[in-house]
Amino acid sequence: MEKVNIIINGKEVTVPKDTYLLKAMQNEGITVPTLCHHKDLTPSGTCRLCVVEIEQNGKKKIVTSCNYPVRSEIKVETDSERIKQHRKILAELYLGRWPNVPVIKDIAKRCGVSESRFTSEMTEESEKACILCTHCVRGCHEFIMEDILDFAGRGIKRHLTMPFGEVDPHCIGCTSCAYVCPTGAIEVVDDLQNPVNPQLIRDYGMRINAEMATLDKNQCRMREVGTANIVDVMDAYDLLPVHNYKFGKHENTKNIDSKMLKKKYFTQQMPDGCWKGCSMACAKTVDGFELKTGPYKGEKVCVDGPEYETAAGAANMGCFDADFLVEFNFYCDTYGVDTISMATCTAFVMEAFEAGQITTEHTGGLVLNFGATDAVLEMLHQMARGEGFGVDVGQGIRWLKNKWAKEYGADGDFLQDIGMEIKGLEYSEYVCKESLAQQVGYSAAVKGPQHDEAWLIFMDMVNNQIPTFENKAEALYYYPLWRTWFGLLGLCKLVWNDVVPLDNSKFPPPVAAKVPGHVEDFFKFFEGMTGIPLDEEKMLAQSARVHNLQRIMSRMLGYGTRKDDIPPYRAVGPVTEEEFLSRQERFDKQLKELLGLDPEKMQLDEKRKVLREYRYQQYNKALDAAYERRGWTRDGVPKVERLKELGIDLPELIAIIQNDQSA
Amino acid sequence: MRKLSPHDIPRIAGEEKARQAAWKGMLMVCTGTGCVSAHGFDILHALQKEIKDAGLDNEWVAVGTGCNGFCAAGPIVVVQPQGVFYQKVKIEDTKTIVDEHLKGGSPVEKLLFKDPVSGVVAQTMDEIGFFRKQELIALRNKGLIDPENIQHYIARGGYDALRKILERQEPEAVIDEIIASGIRGRGGGGFPSGIKWRSGRKAAEDRNEEIYVVCNADEGDPGAYMDRSIIETDPHSVIEGMLIGGFAVGAKEGFVYMRKEYPLAMDRLHIAIDQAREAGLLGENILGTSFSFDIRVHRGAGAFVCGESTALMASMSGRAGEPRAKYVHNVEYGYRDKPTVLNNVETWANIPVIIEKGAQWFASIGSGDVSESPWGGSSGAKVFSLVGDIRNTGLVEAPMGISLREIIEDIGGGIPNGRQFKAVQTGGPSGGCIPASMLDMPVDFDSLTEAGSMMGSGGMIVMDDHTCMVDVARYFVDFLVDESCGKCTPCREGLYHMRNILQRICDGEGKESDIDTLEELANTIRETSLCQLGASAPNPVLSTLRYFRDEYEEHIRDRKCRAGVCKALIRYEINDKCIGCTACARACPVNAITGETKKLHVIDAEACIKCGICYETCKFGAVEVK
Secondary structure (H helix, E strand, C coil): CCEEEEEECCEEEEEECCCEHHHHHHHCCCCCCCCCCCCCCCCCCCCCCCEEEEEECCEEEEEEHHHCECCCCCEEECCCHHHHHHHHHHHHHHHHHCCCCHHHHHHHHHCCCCCCCCCCCCCCCCCCCCCCCCHHHHHHHHHCCCCCCEEECCHHHCEEECHHHCCCCCCCCCCHHHHHCCCCCCCCCCCCCCCCCHHHHHHHHHHHHHHHHHHHHHHCCHHHHHHHHHHHHHHHCCCCCECCCCECCCHHHHHCCHHHHHHHCECCCCCCCCCCCCCCCCCCCEEEEECCCCCCCCCEEEECCCCHHHHHHHHHCCCCCHHHHHHHHHHHHHHCCCHHHHHHHHHHHHHHHHCCCCCHHHHCCCCCCCCCHHHHHHHHHHHHHCCHHHHHHCCCHHHHHHHHHHHCCCCHHHHHHHCCEECCEECCCCCCCCCHHHHHHHHCCCCCCCCCCCCCHHHHHHCCCCCCHHHHHHHHHHHHHHHHHHHHHCCCCHHHHCCCCCCHHHCCHHHHCCCHHHHHHHHHHHHHHHCCCCCHHHHHHHHHHHHHHHHHHHHHCCCCCHHHHCCCHHHCCCCCHHHHHHCHHHHHHHHHHHHCCCHHHCCHHHHHHHHHHHHHHHHHHHHHHHHHHHCECCCCCECHHHHHHHCCCCHHHHHHHHHHCCC | CCCCCCCHHHHHHHHHHHHHHCCCEEEEEECCHHHHCCCHHHHHHHHHHHHHHCCCCCCEEEEEECCCCCHHHCCCEEEECCCEEECCCCCCHHHHHHHHHHHCCCCCHHHEEECCCCCCEECCHHHCHHHHCCCCCCCCCCCCCCCCCHHHHHHCCCCHHHHHHHHHCCHHHHHHHHHHHCCECCCCCCCEHHHHHHHHHHHHHHHCCCCEEEEEECCCCCCCCHHHHHHHHCHHHHHHHHHHHHHHHCCCEEEEEEECCCHHHHHHHHHHHHHHHHCCCCECCHHHCCCCEEEEEEEECCCHHHHCHHHHHHHHCCCCCCCCCCCCCCCCCCHHHCCEEEEEHHHHHHHHHHHHHCHHHHHHCEEECCCCCHHHEEECEEEEEEEECCCCCEEEEEECCCEHHHHHHHHCCCCCCCCCEEEEEECCCCCEEEEHHHCCCECCHHHHHHCCCCCCCCEEEEEECCCCHHHHHHHHHHHHHHHCCCCCHHHHHHHHHHHHHHHHHHCCCCCCCHHHHHHHHHHHHHHHCCCHHHHHCCHHHHHHHHHHHHHHHHHHHHCCCCCCCCHHHCCEEECCCCCCCCHHHHHCCCCCEECCCCCCCEECCCCCCCCCHHHHHCCCCCEEEC
16 A cells, blocks of 8 residues: 655654545544544535645645545645634634534634624524534435435525435434433434334444445445455356356356445445444445346346346356346346355256256256356246246255256266255355355255355455364354354344454454454344343354254254255366366365375276265364364254253153154 | 547648638627527527528538627627628618628628727727727637537647647656646635646546546526526537646546526537537547546536535545535545545636647746746636626626726727726626726736625626615625525524625614624624535625725715615606606606606605616606615
8 A cells, every 4th residue: 555754843754645634643642623523424524614724735724634645745734723723713703503402612712712793583492403514414325325415595595404405214213323422412303113222222333333334335335335355256256146056166156246236236325224324334236127037028127136046146157247137137027036056956957958967858948058148037937937948956955966867867966966956955055165164054954955044255265264173163153153143133144344443364264254343233133122231152152043943943844954965076176087177286285285186097987986975074063163162963953951951841842853862 | 439549630720711711701699698599599590590591501611609709789790701790780780781791791780899988890809899909718719619519629620639649658747747837716716726636636546536527517606607608609629628638637527517598508518518429529548548538417406506626526436515614625535535626617627728739838828926826927819708787788708817907998999888997896796896996906816805895706797876885785695695505504694694784774773883893793604604606605705895895884874875775775857858748757667757748846855766777768867866
């Protein structure tokens, strides 16, 4: 980062280029009076109290320090006579208009003003008058990306209002505006949910608000592109599923990544509104998109997406075409089809098709190579109409594997290896071959391999926060419970760890992965709402009751034992020769370093066989550790003593699992 | 019209010139907004009908033009190419013009311009003082073309500059040429346009971003109508200027931000844009080259502050028209946070001529020396709207560096009604008032700023000795109190209190300390306001305090308004010149005047509302202001 040397009140200081001058001054302990400045809001430069005198190339001028970006060598004087005189006049103007507002009185005192010459018919005697500082307006816009409040009237008639001077029903009562108001001019009139301690919720809510508003743009850009930001990251880390999870990146990812979507598609630029007033305020909607196929062909529609999983699904199908992606997204949503299951299942169909396991004879003429965008959309429309090959695909991978092996004479073992499903549910869109934590996270998730219960790929592969086997085993205990807890409370997890506090890295990596600052926020929300203080142990216990109950229900339905937690080999290692060769260097290195073998002397088949055995062995070891930590048997069944520990040792539950306790 | 190729431009010019030369003459009827309000269109249509009825429509043609400039003489008809200038034409005069001039061959004497001082009748436009000292660059086509006819523009050399630069394909060289010409922004700031273009081009290249060009047509100064007239008169000159600018900086899109209160200009601009698109002068592959550029029009709602560049960009983006700090300039982060080059209408209209005639030619006009840097002087000419207490109100374009005296006395024809010149207010509401002692100062960017006023966009309001300078300051500050957006404290609160103090002084309730308070406020507003509206808002007060301080002191100490304007400080009395005609008593709206016929009348000071009607009514000088 480029640095600039400046002199503040005679003292030499070095700051990163584009640092706001006020910040540079504050770093040196130099303060000036401010009113419109707020640490969590972008500067507005309206009160003018923070003016300072700068000298640049021998020329002096006055600037507001709050929004003046330091870009070149300047000399700064923060308290010259000229500046003090201006602040005095400004303070006098303020005092004349709002003589009884405490923050104004403080400012006046600080600027040496006790009386004002400027009383007039505009003078407001209230101690809680609005002083037009713009905190609330900026707060509404920046914290939750709404514009419920703004100013109307020009000049001296400027006043705070909601549209048309009426109470705006779109205000969701987030109370951010009232929180940042320095005078108490905004009163909160109702607490509909009747929380025990609303102030506690607000105090911690504002922490999150401020972090989202100030940090997102440098961390995830959820407010610009939603979760699509992950496309770029996953491709860079070889984790983006390409061609049915064979590969982890593609040269054409740029055609569907967040940069492309932001530039050409995400036109709405306002929060999606899945939860109005959300602190995170993901924004990713495509407006005015003209459909090229299907029943709505030619119509211009609004598409809520694409999210990461949908874009990654397109990569998985080899369809690196953003027009296709948006259309696919629209029709999946419209038909009520899950984009992830659809993409993963289609990717499986495509690989089987390319491998000759099925032909156009079976697909009703559809040529389903990777990248066949038109055929994918046609298949989707068939599925919705209940016609043709689409109906088969709609049954999912497990059903297709079975049918093709039985009826079409396809290679069942091969289909088992490449069919990315567990417990009948299709995998979500991450390549987990190199992430033991994610492998088990996926396969041991109660309802199947979705990312909701155990999204460990990022901390394992990108941030490298759980490097050891023990870390991973612990993560497989903690995160499914922590994430289940969000489900119990009906909260969105994105706010928890997509954006993290600036000081999060002060914790050791496995702790940092938990984002302790945000965990505390959520515990305080719970406490503010219910009056019950919460800590990690209590939270885990709440969640474990439900998690174990879910596992027992799964057992009751005929799943929920070890055999149901074993992934297809595609999720664990390279199935095909092509796949092995594409990352040969990596796999050879593993054979050498992890197994002490000499890959130079081995045939390809042998290498593949050895690697497969090793990887499944590692997988099972990790699964054992996860079961153990969760208080489950080696067969993955909750132990009765664990139920006792959790206080859910109900006879009807014990009846379901008591015969499976021996393993 | 089909899409044009480069060689079509000179061809069309030649054909149109030949077509025009075939007429015995063209009757150019002013249909600028001023003349339109005085039946300009009706006169045009009447003339067209008379010509047709007389069977002369193969020999003569009547054409509606934009503003002729000499608004005081409107409605105007000029017979070209002879240059016979008819003023104050009425609808019924059109038949006379056809009968006497077109048929009879001799000009209509009663409609010719007669110099009010010398009494000399001008046979042609050249003989009229108003036109003689002007230097027409931005207004080069005024009164000579139909603004709704693209061929007329091309016949006068239009789009030839564009053709040339597209043939050469050297955008950097275009920027060099504009810098060398020394042209500085005509919208107020006087920033060198070429340097702005260069910064914009560089910012776009550095960040690999799109860049936009924008035309500021939000002219909002009271009494100023330079930009409106240019668009009404010659919209294609602005379009061509923007095309050249767009090519030079690498833009594909341009925008015109125009206030909705300019309906005629809006219509003519839209017509011109449509014509240019049809001719392939806007849109994809202009003149068959790889250069593509189009222009869209944004309508503003008329807030004065929206003429400020950052407020304008905010308004264009759909936000409230409020300015932001300019520590980061629009050329880096402007419209849609992309590099944006903003110039005003008049600047854009100058560009094609600079390219056509060369930077050296342009730099040779004006004052100072711009050979080293555009900051070295003020090159070219400037359009002014000359209004107020002056004979020849109108729109003038004069070379930079011309003296105020030349503009006011020679072009403007001096002060009417036997009164004395007192001051001229330049630069719009936040400009300053310049006194008689400084009439010989040159009019250019730097001299005006030095004198405590500014060039602004070229408003020039002349005031005679019946003007109270405190009242003038109050009037302009009052305007600015209304037009301040209210975003920053000094402008919002400070101006309001300045206005209150000025009002108090005008009301005869001024305090000894008021002048000091005004100066303190003015200083803080000037130095700490967020945008130039606030920063320049105290100019009317500071400049009147600088040159007319004694009038303030008289108001406060002596409770006296020497100009007889501030009602609270004057009273009307009837002296012994009264012959008792009763006219004043009959005219008084509040019956405050009593007196018998043929006897001295008396004004009841208690009942008098100081409306001044008696003063205007009395033909004997018997009513006095004291």
